[in-house]
Amino acid sequence: MVELHEVSKLYRQGDRDVAALREVSLRVAPGEVFGVLGQSGAGKSTLIRCVNLLERPTSGTVRVDGKDMLSLDDRQLREARQGIGMIFQHFNLFASRTVEGNVAYPLEVAGWSRTLIRERVAELLALVGLSDRSKAYPSQLSGGQKQRVGIARALAPRPRLLLSDEATSALDPETTRSVLDLLRDINRKLGLTILLITHQMDVVKELCDSVAVLERGQLLEQGKVLDLLSRPGTRLHGLCYAPFAMREWPANPGRRLVELFLVGAHATRPVLTTMARRFDVDANLMEGTLDRVGGAPVGRLLFELTGEPEAVSRALDFLREQGLSPEERAHV
Amino acid sequence: MSSELLNSLWVATGETLYMTSVAAVLVLLAGLPLGVLLAIADEGGLWPRPALHRAVGVLVNVGRSVPFIILMVAIVPLTRLLAGTTIGTTAAIVPLVVAAIPFMGRVVEQALREVDSGKIEAAVAMGSTHAQVILRVLIPEARASLIRGLALMIISLLGYSAMAGAVGGGGLGDLAVKYGYMRFRTDVMLGCLVVLLVLVQLVQWLGDRLAARFERTSS
Numbered sequence: 001m002v003e004l005h006e007v008s009k010l011y012r013q014g015d016r017d018v019a020a021l022r023e024v025s026l027r028v029a030p031g032e033v034f035g036v037l038g039q040s041g042a043g044k045s046t047l048i049r050c051v052n053l054l055e056r057p058t059s060g061t062v063r064v065d066g067k068d069m070l071s072l073d074d075r076q077l078r079e080a081r082q083g084i085g086m087i088f089q090h091f092n093l094f095a096s097r098t099v100e101g102n103v104a105y106p107l108e109v110a111g112w113s114r115t116l117i118r119e120r121v122a123e124l125l126a127l128v129g130l131s132d133r134s135k136a137y138p139s140q141l142s143g144g145q146k147q148r149v150g151i152a153r154a155l156a157p158r159p160r161l162l163l164s165d166e167a168t169s170a171l172d173p174e175t176t177r178s179v180l181d182l183l184r185d186i187n188r189k190l191g192l193t194i195l196l197i198t199h200q201m202d203v204v205k206e207l208c209d210s211v212a213v214l215e216r217g218q219l220l221e222q223g224k225v226l227d228l229l230s231r232p233g234t235r236l237h238g239l240c241y242a243p244f245a246m247r248e249w250p251a252n253p254g255r256r257l258v259e260l261f262l263v264g265a266h267a268t269r270p271v272l273t274t275m276a277r278r279f280d281v282d283a284n285l286m287e288g289t290l291d292r293v294g295g296a297p298v299g300r301l302l303f304e305l306t307g308e309p310e311a312v313s314r315a316l317d318f319l320r321e322q323g324l325s326p327e328e329r330a331h332v
Numbered sequence: 333m334s335s336e337l338l339n340s341l342w343v344a345t346g347e348t349l350y351m352t353s354v355a356a357v358l359v360l361l362a363g364l365p366l367g368v369l370l371a372i373a374d375e376g377g378l379w380p381r382p383a384l385h386r387a388v389g390v391l392v393n394v395g396r397s398v399p400f401i402i403l404m405v406a407i408v409p410l411t412r413l414l415a416g417t418t419i420g421t422t423a424a425i426v427p428l429v430v431a432a433i434p435f436m437g438r439v440v441e442q443a444l445r446e447v448d449s450g451k452i453e454a455a456v457a458m459g460s461t462h463a464q465v466i467l468r469v470l471i472p473e474a475r476a477s478l479i480r481g482l483a484l485m486i487i488s489l490l491g492y493s494a495m496a497g498a499v500g501g502g503g504l505g506d507l508a509v510k511y512g513y514m515r516f517r518t519d520v521m522l523g524c525l526v527v528l529l530v531l532v533q534l535v536q537w538l539g540d541r542l543a544a545r546f547e548r549t550s551s
């Protein structure tokens with residue numbers, strides 16, 4: 001759906017060039033929610049603005065839905081943009097227009113008839129739950145409601161791709177959750193591809209299928225969220241989880257420290273209990289977190305296995321047979 | 333004040349209104365596009381044309397720095413060309429318009445620059461043409477400031493029209509000079525002042541009201 005190939009963007013600052021993006025390549029599959037995670041100043045906004053060419057890359061290629069964006073003329077580019085929705089951190093609603101006027105805007109631009117516009121606007125306001133505020137002005141809405149209008153406006157011309165520039169960064173946690181739920185809903189119901197940028201790990205964990213980590217204009221890694229999270233050593237894992245406090249678990253012969261990442265069914269099935277029973281070992285939980293990634297439970301545990309050395313080894317094999325990747329940690 | 337003088341005051345008020353309103357319409361017609369150009373052609377603007385922007389900016393600054401009384405004399409040939417004469421209310425409209433266009437251009441530019449660039453970006457991202465961005469986003473979003481600027485421009489025109497009138501154009505300025513100054517008719521002078529004051533207040537009040545109404549819904 002979106003393909004960036006070695007995209008670089010230089011900005012002239014005074015008498016020198018500053019690279020906001022350095023040869024960034026990424027691929028967003030149709031129908032997925034793809035997140036770009038990075039700190040402020042990493043180049044996230046520049047990256048997402050290069051997709052609909054609000055910013056023209058200094059070099060590299062940008063393809064959206066198979067189209068080479070950089071080769072389009074002005075008219076073709078405007079048409080392509082009508083097929084790409086965008087939402088913003090500060091909503092960017094038109095203050096002089098009512099809620100319905102805002103949602104109607106992209107349809108006016110696309111040349112829809114009045115009757116079709118009226119129907120479509122009503123449909124979208126129902127979708128985002130704002131049918132009763134259609135005549136209100138943006139100044140009369142809460143932040144969450146404003147972003148819902150922004151989403152309705154972005155979806156109006158039935159785009160296949162939605163770009164989100166920190167859409168929840170200006171919202172409180174509860175509103176953030178409801179907006180993320182709405183985006184997830186739209187992604188599922190309409191099969192809409194979403195490319196979002198964020199500095200919030202929670203957004204990645206809650207909403208994204210895939211993720212790329214951007215630092216100082218460079219992509220460090222990209223892949224499935226669960227895949228990167230479950231592998232200690234990836235940047236995403238490091239950003240998400242504090243290291244275990246190994247110091248607190250002094251060496252103890254005959255005991256082995258094991259780190260385990262549990263996803264989905266594994267996190268709810270009593271895999272550790274089964275293991276302990278079947279191999280006559282004890283699993284003492286030392287540290288761990290349980291949370292949800294993409295709606296599925298995910299656990300990251302550090303536990304101590306005690307028992308006959310032979311039994312402990314067989315217990316670890318059992319975990320591997322279950323499709324898990326137990327990693328032994330050295331005592332400090 | 334005699335009925336004859338009251339009648340002159342009435343006629344002069346009509347002339348002032350005529351000069352000011354015709355000039356205001358022409359100034360708006362020229363000043364709006366000029367202001368749009370100044371606002372969008374800047375580097376990093378919607379339609380960046382730095383060289384053109386600089387050239388027009390210099391022209392506008394020159395226009396604004398020439399004192400009105402000198403401008404009026406300097407453009408006499410142009411006035412004769414456009415109005416067919418250099419005296420009378422119609423002839424006075426020419427220097428009024430020429431003087432107020434650069435001023436209006438800056439006022440419009442200022443108003444448009446206050447529009448949050450994020451809104452313009454959103455409009456561009458939705459595939460708007462430049463004309464759509466200008467007419468459907470930039471100008472509507474700036475309408476409260478534009479109305480205030482328009483009121484300011486009309487009030488300046490009322491003042492300038494008095495000056496233009498005094499140099500042979502008619503209107504309240506002419507009347508005030510002819511009777512109030514040259515013939516020591518303080519009552520006529522006062523009458524002219526009161527009418528001008530009322531006109532200025534009226535324009536200001538209307539402008540404020542309209543702008544406030546837009547601001548209530550849109551900030």
Ligand SMILES: Nc1ncnc2c1ncn2[C@@H]1O[C@H](COP(=O)(O)OP(=O)(O)O)[C@@H](O)[C@H]1O
Nearest residue numbers: 011012020038039040041042043044045046047
């Ligand atoms: N228009 C611009 N001119 C100059 N430098 C810019 C411009 N836009 C962004 N930058 C620089 O590029 C870098 C990345 O910015 P940005 O993409 O906004 O980061 P993020 O969205 O991740 O916070 C920053 O160092 C910023 O100063």
Ligand SMILES: [Mg+2]
Nearest residue numbers: 044045046166
């Ligand atoms: Mg940003």
